[in-house]
Amino acid sequence: MKRLNTQREVPSTKRSPDTMPVQSEHALDQIVEGDCLTADAPYRVFAHMTFPQDTVTAERIAIATRDDFAALGEHTLVSDLGRQEFLKRQNPGRLCGAVAVQLIRNQRDTGRPDLMKAQHAVSEMAHSLRTGEGKRVASDLRNLKRNFKVLKPALHLWATYELMLADREYEGTEGTLSEILTSPKEFELFLKVAAWFEVELTPLIADWCPLRIPQRFMSAVQRGELKINLPPNPPEMDAALRTYRNKGVNS
Numbered sequence: 001m002k003r004l005n006t007q008r009e010v011p012s013t014k015r016s017p018d019t020m021p022v023q024s025e026h027a028l029d030q031i032v033e034g035d036c037l038t039a040d041a042p043y044r045v046f047a048h049m050t051f052p053q054d055t056v057t058a059e060r061i062a063i064a065t066r067d068d069f070a071a072l073g074e075h076t077l078v079s080d081l082g083r084q085e086f087l088k089r090q091n092p093g094r095l096c097g098a099v100a101v102q103l104i105r106n107q108r109d110t111g112r113p114d115l116m117k118a119q120h121a122v123s124e125m126a127h128s129l130r131t132g133e134g135k136r137v138a139s140d141l142r143n144l145k146r147n148f149k150v151l152k153p154a155l156h157l158w159a160t161y162e163l164m165l166a167d168r169e170y171e172g173t174e175g176t177l178s179e180i181l182t183s184p185k186e187f188e189l190f191l192k193v194a195a196w197f198e199v200e201l202t203p204l205i206a207d208w209c210p211l212r213i214p215q216r217f218m219s220a221v222q223r224g225e226l227k228i229n230l231p232p233n234p235p236e237m238d239a240a241l242r243t244y245r246n247k248g249v250n251s
Contacts, residue, residue, distance in 0.1 A: 024055045025153070025209050032214045042187055045157070048211055049093070050086050052154035061085065092147035094165070097158030098122045099148060100197065101230060102237070103204045113204040117244050119144055124240035153211050156197035160190055166231070191217040196228050 027048050031041035038044075040062060047062040048055075102118035123141040151158060164180055180186045195213040199221050202208060220226045233241070 025212050027055050027058065028211050029214055032216055035216065037184075037187075042182060045187075045191075046086065049154045049157045049161070050089055052151055052157075052211055089151070092143070093151055093154075093158040094162050095122055095126060095144055096148050096151050096155060097160070097162030098125075099144070100155040100159040100201055100205075101162065102233075104200050105230060105233065107204055115205075117241070119148065120244045121237055121240040124243055125234070125236040152205075153209060155205070155208075156194050156201055156210055156213070159197045159201070160194040163193065163228075163230075164190065188217075192220060192226055193228065195221045196226055 028045065031038055031044050043062040043065040044058075047058040047065065050061065051058040099115075099118045099122045102121060103113040103115065106118055107113045119141065123144050148155075161180070164186075180190055191213060195217040198210055198213050198218070202210070
């Protein structure tokens with residue numbers, strides 16, 4: 001993770017009790033019909049990443065985005081509404097995705113995921129990052145923890161996005177969610193990697209009710225046909241992990 005825009009806290013929309021957001025862990029089942037992905041599958045994944053605990057709003061944005069695409073005939077993924085909402089969540093989402101990745105690394109290195117350690121390290125690491133304008137990235141630990149709860153059902157999706165985006169940055173190109181999800185090949189890879197993260201993270205996150213990846217993509221992971229070697233931590237992350245130990249932060 002090299003460049004981020006200034007991090008914001010994910011805004012929560014206040015509603016009356018009878019219109020509170022409702023999450024459906026099987027919301028992504030709709031992206032598959034038989035053995036094929038539906039034409040609007042990318043829009044639904046994008047929208048549910050953005051609103052993982054609000055199925056109604058996610059579906060509304062998915063439909064608006066699909067209709068805009070059909071009307072304009074442009075190679076674009078998101079409507080103006082969808083783009084604005086995603087941009088509010090992109091940087092918190094990337095940091096939460098980085099936390100999810102670090103949980104897996106912690107488990108492999110120490111035998112325990114240690115959520116507090118992962119959150120501390122990601123927050124500290126983000127201090128060393130710069131935005132595209134060269135400004136420091138805001139990375140308040142309290143907001144990171146709050147955003148982690150808001151985006152929790154989609155952590156495997158954000159971890160996938162962070163991993164694939166980091167690969168593009170390493171190659172010297174600016175990868176975007178639109179590029180990943182509008183290429184059929186990249187989109188299928190995205191879903192397979194997300195299925196892998198769902199399997200890996202399920203035993204590591206308490207009370208986790210993720211947006212379930214359809215069985216078509218989960219099968220390859222369950223059969224052991226898809227294995228992912230996570231890249232080593234960047235130096236900034238290793239330094240942040242040492243800071244956690246040296247400060248004696250309680251886990």
